[in-house]
Amino acid sequence: xxxxxxxxAASMAGILSANAQTARQDVAAQFAxxxxxxxxxxxxxxxxxxAPEGYEAFYISxxxxxxxxxxxxxxxxTRPVAQLEHANREGMLTEQGKHxxxxxxxxxxxxxxxxxxxxxxxAQQHRDIxxxxxxxxPSVFGGKAVVTARSSMKIRxxxxxxxxxxxxxxxxxDIRITTDASASDMGRLAYGYGEDTLANKxxxxxxxxxxxxxxxxxxxxxxxxxxxxxxxxxxxxDGLQLMRDVFDIAGNMQSHHRFSDIDLFxxxxxxxxxxxxxxxxxxxxxxxGNAPHNGNxxxxxxxxxxxxxxxxxxxxxxxxxxxxxxxxxxxxILLPLASLMELDTLNYxxxxxxxxxxxxxxxxIIPKACNIxxxxxxxxxxxxxxxxxxxxxVLFNEHEAMLPVGTDMFPYYSWAQLRQYYLEKIxxxxxxxx
Amino acid sequence: MKTKxxxxxxAACCFLGINAGVREDFKADIKASANNYWAxxxxxxxxxxxAPEGYTPFFMNxxxxxxxxxxxxxxxxNLPVTQLxxxxxxxxxxxxxxxxxALARQMRAxxxxxxxxxxxxxAEQHQRIxxxxxxxxxxxxxxxxxxxARSTVVIRxxxxxxxxxxxxxxxxxNLDITTDASRAEMYYMNYDDPVVGPLRKGAYDHYESLRDKLLKPxxxxxxxxxxxxxxxxxxxxxxxxxYMFDLVGNMQSHHAYDAIDLWDLFPLDEAVDIWRYNNMRWYIWSGETPxxxxxxxxxxxxxxxxxxxxxxxxxxxxxxxxxxxxxxxxVVLPLTCLMGINGMDxxxxxxxxxxxxWASYKVFPMACNLQMVxxxxxxxxxxxxxxxVLLNEREATLPVLTDMxxxxxxxxxxxxxxxxxSRQPYIQSILQ
Numbered sequence: 001x002x003x004x005x006x007x008x009a010a011s012m013a014g015i016l017s018a019n020a021q022t023a024r025q026d027v028a029a030q031f032a033x034x035x036x037x038x039x040x041x042x043x044x045x046x047x048x049x050x051a052p053e054g055y056e057a058f059y060i061s062x063x064x065x066x067x068x069x070x071x072x073x074x075x076x077x078t079r080p081v082a083q084l085e086h087a088n089r090e091g092m093l094t095e096q097g098k099h100x101x102x103x104x105x106x107x108x109x110x111x112x113x114x115x116x117x118x119x120x121x122x123a124q125q126h127r128d129i130x131x132x133x134x135x136x137x138p139s140v141f142g143g144k145a146v147v148t149a150r151s152s153m154k155i156r157x158x159x160x161x162x163x164x165x166x167x168x169x170x171x172x173x174d175i176r177i178t179t180d181a182s183a184s185d186m187g188r189l190a191y192g193y194g195e196d197t198l199a200n201k202x203x204x205x206x207x208x209x210x211x212x213x214x215x216x217x218x219x220x221x222x223x224x225x226x227x228x229x230x231x232x233x234x235x236x237x238d239g240l241q242l243m244r245d246v247f248d249i250a251g252n253m254q255s256h257h258r259f260s261d262i263d264l265f266x267x268x269x270x271x272x273x274x275x276x277x278x279x280x281x282x283x284x285x286x287x288x289g290n291a292p293h294n295g296n297x298x299x300x301x302x303x304x305x306x307x308x309x310x311x312x313x314x315x316x317x318x319x320x321x322x323x324x325x326x327x328x329x330x331x332x333i334l335l336p337l338a339s340l341m342e343l344d345t346l347n348y349x350x351x352x353x354x355x356x357x358x359x360x361x362x363x364x365i366i367p368k369a370c371n372i373x374x375x376x377x378x379x380x381x382x383x384x385x386x387x388x389x390x391x392x393x394v395l396f397n398e399h400e401a402m403l404p405v406g407t408d409m410f411p412y413y414s415w416a417q418l419r420q421y422y423l424e425k426i427x428x429x430x431x432x433x434x
Numbered sequence: 435m436k437t438k439x440x441x442x443x444x445a446a447c448c449f450l451g452i453n454a455g456v457r458e459d460f461k462a463d464i465k466a467s468a469n470n471y472w473a474x475x476x477x478x479x480x481x482x483x484x485a486p487e488g489y490t491p492f493f494m495n496x497x498x499x500x501x502x503x504x505x506x507x508x509x510x511x512n513l514p515v516t517q518l519x520x521x522x523x524x525x526x527x528x529x530x531x532x533x534x535x536a537l538a539r540q541m542r543a544x545x546x547x548x549x550x551x552x553x554x555x556x557a558e559q560h561q562r563i564x565x566x567x568x569x570x571x572x573x574x575x576x577x578x579x580x581x582x583a584r585s586t587v588v589i590r591x592x593x594x595x596x597x598x599x600x601x602x603x604x605x606x607x608n609l610d611i612t613t614d615a616s617r618a619e620m621y622y623m624n625y626d627d628p629v630v631g632p633l634r635k636g637a638y639d640h641y642e643s644l645r646d647k648l649l650k651p652x653x654x655x656x657x658x659x660x661x662x663x664x665x666x667x668x669x670x671x672x673x674x675x676x677y678m679f680d681l682v683g684n685m686q687s688h689h690a691y692d693a694i695d696l697w698d699l700f701p702l703d704e705a706v707d708i709w710r711y712n713n714m715r716w717y718i719w720s721g722e723t724p725x726x727x728x729x730x731x732x733x734x735x736x737x738x739x740x741x742x743x744x745x746x747x748x749x750x751x752x753x754x755x756x757x758x759x760x761x762x763x764x765v766v767l768p769l770t771c772l773m774g775i776n777g778m779d780x781x782x783x784x785x786x787x788x789x790x791x792w793a794s795y796k797v798f799p800m801a802c803n804l805q806m807v808x809x810x811x812x813x814x815x816x817x818x819x820x821x822x823v824l825l826n827e828r829e830a831t832l833p834v835l836t837d838m839x840x841x842x843x844x845x846x847x848x849x850x851x852x853x854x855x856s857r858q859p860y861i862q863s864i865l866q
Contacts (some may be wrong), residue, residue: 113618120700123612153589155615162596162613169600170607179596181589393586 001128023357027274033363036284037331040068041125041369044398052412055377056139059316060324061309064129064157064371065331066160067122069272071248072419074115077108078244086236087228096267097227100246107249118156119255122362125369126160127425130167132398139322139404144174146323150180152190152330160369176323187402188308189329195359196301198288202294206286209293213279213353214240222266247276255368272379282353288335290347295434299340299347302333303426304351308338310419313376317390320383331366336366338372341422342404343396370397376415390415438646457706457790463695465703466795469684469712470763473502474559474801479827482570482838483840489809489820491571493748494756495741498563498803499763500594501556502687504548505680511542513677519670521659524668530698531658537694538681544690552590553687559801560594564601567828571807574754575602582744585615585760586623594801595760622740624761627733633726634718640725641714641785648711651675653704679708687800709795712787716794720768731771731779732858738772738851745808745844749819763798770797770804773851774833775825802826808844819844 027034051057071077084101087093093101134141141147147168151161158181165177187193220239223246224231231237252263265273286293305327312325339347346365350356373395378385393411394401400411405421407413460467466475485491505511514635518535521527568575575581581602585595592615593598598715599611620626651671652662663713682699700708717723722731737759770778780792805824811817821844823830829840834850836842 113620114616117614117616117618120612155587155589155592158592158596159613159615162592162599165596166603166611167599169604173604177600178554179593180551181593182548182551280626 006119013243017251023361024348026361026363027277028270031273032251032254033361034265034273035248035254036280036362037366037368038068038248038252038255040121040254041129041367041397044132046399048395049400049411050394051377052409054283054379056380057137057375057377057389058322058383059135059313059376060133060140060326061313061316061376062324062371063305063309063327063329063334063337063373064126064164065334065366065369066118066156066158066328067125067163068368069120069156070111070114070117070119070255071252071266074108074111074113076112076115076245076248080104080242080249081108082236083242084148086228087234092229092234094227094229100227100264100267103264104246104249107259107370116154116156118159120257121255122156122368123159123163123353126163128166129369129371129398130164131171133373134168134171140324140375141168141172141322143172143322144176145172146321147175147177147326148323149177149179149326149328150185150189151179151322151328152329152333153181153183153186154190157181157328157330161326162412164328167192169414177372188305190333192332193406194304195430195432199294199298199301202432203279203287206283206291206294209286209295209353210279210283213282214244216244217275217279218272226267243272259333262314278357281354281360281362284335284366285350285360286353287355288332288339289360290339290349291365292349293353295408297430297432299336300428300430302340303334305337306369306422307426309374310422313374313415313419317376317378317385317387320385334370334372335366337377338396340425341372341394343372343394343401344357345402347404354384365397365398374394377412387419388414388416392418451648455704455838456709456793459795460482460709461702462705464687464700464702464705465683466799467700467714468645468680468686469709469795470798470800471502471680471687472795472799473555473686474563474799474826476562476566476827478560479566480829482824483822483829485809486820486838486841488732488813488817489841490812490813491573491809492752492754493745493808494567494571494574494758495744495806495808496757497596497737497741497759497766498560498594498598498804499759499761499766499798499801500552501559501597502553502800503556503590504545504551504553504687505684506550508549509677510680511538513673514538514681515542517674520659520668521664524664526659526661526664527581528656528658528660531660534658534696534699537696541681541685541691541803550588550590552593555687556590556594556691556800557597560597561601563801563803563827564598565605567598567805568602568605574756574807575606575609576754577606578608579754579756581609581611581756581758583611583613583758583760584619585613586620586762587615587617588762590740591615591760591762595758598758598760622736623759625733625736625766630730630733633730637718637723637725640783641711641718644785645672645711645716648707649675650704650707654678657699664797673710679705682822689718710789713789713792713794717785717792719829720764720771721792722771722781724781725785726785727744728781729858731768732855734765734769734772735855735858736845737765737769738855741806742851745806745821748808749810749844763800763802766802766804767794767798770825772791773823774854775804775823777833787818793865797825811843821847 020393023204033039081104084097088101149165150159151157218240220243223243224239253259253262285291288298290296290299348359350359375393377391379389391412392415394403403413403418405413405417466472502857515538521531522535570751583595583599603609603611628843649672654664654675655662682696722728748755807822809820822841823832832842834842834845834846
């Protein structure tokens with residue numbers, strides 16, 4: 001046990017110290033990362049550890065975010081266009097500003113009536129994830145495997161699910177799949193229900209904190225001056241909003257094949273990109289992560305979902321049926337769920353938001369199509385294996401993750417121990433009222 | 435003009451033959467009287483006519499309704515319960531009434547959180563339709579053929595699409611299937627035509643005047659309530675009859691209710707009359723009638739243009755492809771009227787005899803679909819492209835002359851459709 005703890009401590013120290021140097025480098029090396037939750041899913045690079053001797057995978061419990069999409073509101077596209085058009089009408093746009101306006105007009109036109117839609121790249125991400133999942137775990141998805149797939153009621157989630165089920169069917173014509181996207185599931189898969197709504201007041205308070213970070217740390221003058229002449233004199237101009245809007249559009253270009261050749265990051269300095277990312281990182285952390293600022297409570301908004309995942313796993317183990325439970329939703333669900341599950345070092349609790357980026361990076365956690373796959377193993381030939389005999393490993397964005405109980409065979413953990421740990425944690429008393 | 439009259443006469447003859455006997459049809463299968471709740475009737479599909487010599491299918495245009503679903507709106511399951519409960523509270527229910535109330539309560543509970551959702555039967559319907567589509571036209575769904583599928587933004591339609599494309603991909607993993615469900619496509623997938631509301635409202639009186647003749651709510655009342663004075667005083671009996679008819683009619687949408695039969699509440703002749711009333715309403719809402727200036731079905735003009743556009747593109751491309759669209763019966767019905775499929779462009783002001791000439795149940799059961807299959811002559815590239823229309827997977831007629839029914843010359847059909855659309859000049863052509 002001590003040996004195991006040392007290994008875990010060493011790994012965590014390794015990860016933490018490594019990140020202290022690399023967050024700034026990571027972002028500078030690939031501006032796409034600065035887009036936070038718009039970062040296009042990075043395909044996994046590490047090989048997976050073979051199954052423990054004498055064991056085979058038989059069941060997967062999954063939660064996955066939809067793939068790359070258009071920005072979620074049309075205003076995100078039309079607001080900066082309106083500001084630049086206004087400047088244009090008054091003859092105040094620089095050449096850079098005009099060039100940007102032409103690009104943003106095209107993008108806004110393409111985005112018309114498509115706010116929030118899954119993109120072509122998003123659909124492909126899910127086909128690729130399903131293909132890898134199938135090929136990684138043929139003993140889960142082969143033969144007459146039973147897959148129950150459910151989605152949040154948002155269309156981009158349903159289409160993400162559809163791209164995965166379609167792929168599974170192509171790979172195994174005998175597979176049995178049922179799908180659903182129902183109001184009756186939203187309380188578990190998505191947001192706006194039960195404990196999740198109790199947390200809304202908290203989120204509003206977190207917003208105030210990060211809004212002030214924007215105001216104190218982001219100086220839009222240089223950015224705006226390259227686009228608009230005499231900017232300080234223009235009362236209608238909201239320079240900070242313009243800068244943030246263009247940054248969001250720049251960051252989401254990677255969601256679309258048709259825009260992948262257009263680079264808007266050149267309008268920003270590397271430091272501006274880093275600062276804008278750093279604050280957005282703090283937003284995600286305080287709103288949905290295990291932040292002291294929200295009383296370390298946010299992860300508990302997903303306890304019903306984790307409980308449901310455990311319940312359905314219990315059923316799968318009891319009936320021995322090979323297959324999977326797939327759930328399609330949002331990063332705003334996955335992030336607190338992953339924190340609650342204490343995957344890797346996600347659950348890190350950090351007081352100082354100015355140091356947060358050294359220890360916690362949203363692009364490593366919630367890219368588009370981020371996903372959690374809990375893979376369950378039983379002794380070969382034992383379809384009625386008991387929970388005590390079951391191992392589990394969790395793939396987080398398809399890399400093997402550390403879990404909050406001990407093991408001497410990482411990445412494999414005792415399901416009985418993990419289950420116990422989670423059930424006890426789920427019962428934590430939380431007061432949402434202060 | 436002469437050719438058009440001849441074509442219409444031919445169509446009418448076929449039509450009368452097909453439509454003789456609404457009563458006979460419902461006698462054979464009372465579930466058909468549920469009209470747009472009728473579960474897709476695919477247990478006895480006829481064999482399709484082989485392609486003319488030398489012709490091969492290469493493209494499909496399609497518009498299909500979602501499959502069987504739960505009822506829509508809180509009143510659908512609630513109104514039957516609350517009205518029967520009035521009887522229960524006052525000790526005025528028959529034995530059958532109490533049984534029905536228990537069942538209605540169960541259904542209401544089952545339906546919580548499932549407003550309008552696709553049912554298990556609905557998903558299966560689409561899997562079967564896709565399997566037959568593939569089997570009937572393997573030349574279209576071959577190799578890397580692009581299949582462009584899109585749905586309206588309503589979830590039951592998206593899941594219907596998902597169930598179909600899943601099966602197509604399973605049968606040919608090499609198909610290049612793309613899917614979409616976006617507001618950006620709604621201008622043709624389910625166009626919200628501003629002209630339609632006022633036209634419908636203006637025609638309301640035409641069918642309401644026949645309500646008393648066709649709906650005899652006392653008949654249902656007597657089966658469920660012991661006291662007819664109480665019933666007439668306390669229950670809005672017309673509403674109650676219509677809602678109960680839909681509740682009973684939609685049970686066929688769910689496996690869970692396979693073994694439950696409530697049709698004793700609506701014996702054949704009453705079911706026929708209630709259906710006639712519903713049929714009239716659908717005619718006013720969707721049909722080509724002088725009562726609404728023969729204008730309403732033109733709300734599907736953009737959809738027809740989408741068909742033509744995609745066909746033109748496919749013909750130019752030369753390689754097999756398919757264009758699938760998933761939406762609603764409230765689109766399929768006016769679409770068949772606009773295109774004149776199976777004589778559905780019938781125009782009349784005589785609603786009382788409408789059922790003899792225009793029967794909506796034949797067009798829009800759950801999962802109803804229109805498949806237009808295009809054929810080319812593989813050995814003669816200059817030969818006409820032919821097209822065949824399947825309505826619910828049965829060969830259908832168009833009001834266009836042909837020398838090779840059920841196959842038509844696409845150029846003739848295209849001309850006919852564009853000519854008809856041009857007769858309503860104030861519908862903007864909204865092409866993206």
